[in-house]
Amino acid sequence: MHMTLRNSRHRPGFPTALVSATLLAGLLAACASPGGNGTATDAIHRHALVRTAPPEPSWAALREQLAKATTGLAGVEIGSAGDTGFRVQIPVADGFASGSPAIRPTLGRALDALAPALAAEAGVAVRVVGHTDSQGSEMVNLRLSIARAEAVVAWLRERGIALDRLAADGRGEADPLTSNATEEGRVRNRRIELILSRMP
Template identity: 70%
Template sequence: MNIRLPALFKTPLFSAPVCIALAASLLLAACASPGTPATPAASDPIHRHALVRPASPAPQWEGLRERISTATAPLPGIKVGAADAQGVRIEIPVADGFSSGSTAIRPSLASALEAIAPALTDDNGVAIKVIGHTDSQGSEMVNLRLSIERAEAVVSYLSERGIALERLSADGQGEADPLTSNATEEGRARNRRVELLLRAMP
């Protein structure tokens, strides 16, 4: 293939390597399609739509709190906190919700989650953080791990009831955040709990 170079390239000012480099640049520039955008997704409505997640509806905290309070009213011990700008906190006692040292959900906790889940299933603007708590019996590290695993078991249970996993997260505090003294069995039972923090989706 013979490429005719402009006369300028034949002058002594240009060495052979420089001429080759300049010729390659001109060839590439000529082959490039004029006006091609650097980022196709920026001008392609299909790609642009795929990159932007629709905004979640703003939660109506007071209405949600009322629905949960009504659903859990027949169940003992469940506390639904006041609705505020941050959301709602739900406290579920699990003194009988798990067997000792286990993450298997027992009927009392299952009943509470079955009552709460329907109020949350279709409210896609609400994120649910599940936090597990234990009493101070046993090793602190074992209690921390157990509280996290119990929170994860609750997340799995709620997911199986139709709540999207992207709305759920799990954490555990172990024995670090007691509601009362662990010196008595009554106090230890109260400290064994699961909390659901309902917040707006990010």
């Protein structure tokens, strides 16, 4: 028996290109408007888009606090407060183990005295700069000064100063306060400086 086959071509449904374009447009719209109306209304997006500026420091008040906190600590010098900040200089002749970044109690006490007032000032950046005398190799002194500055940064971080406010640098023997020809001069040149400035 001979059977006639009917035309069995697939009947067209929704056009594939139209479906793909519609889905793509919907996905793009969802990504572009996290809050549903073109604005970021949830907490995550608000946090990503808005950064609160830290308060403007009162340099004179901070200087007074630090001067009071370091009363009785030999050799700590608080610089004059200007419009952009000031420096704190800490002698470290007995502040580190010889040839090492290990902090000794004398320096630890000075840093502990300074830390609370600095931690409370969220708008203040603290750049720690290490300095050595000229004894020994210039490259060794540079590396030692950097390692000591990093040790001070770690100490201050443990006492509540946010890491994004801290930076470490070392100058080795490059910036002496006085001649290295005498032991007295070398003692004076071995120091840590805290350079306080406005957070960017």
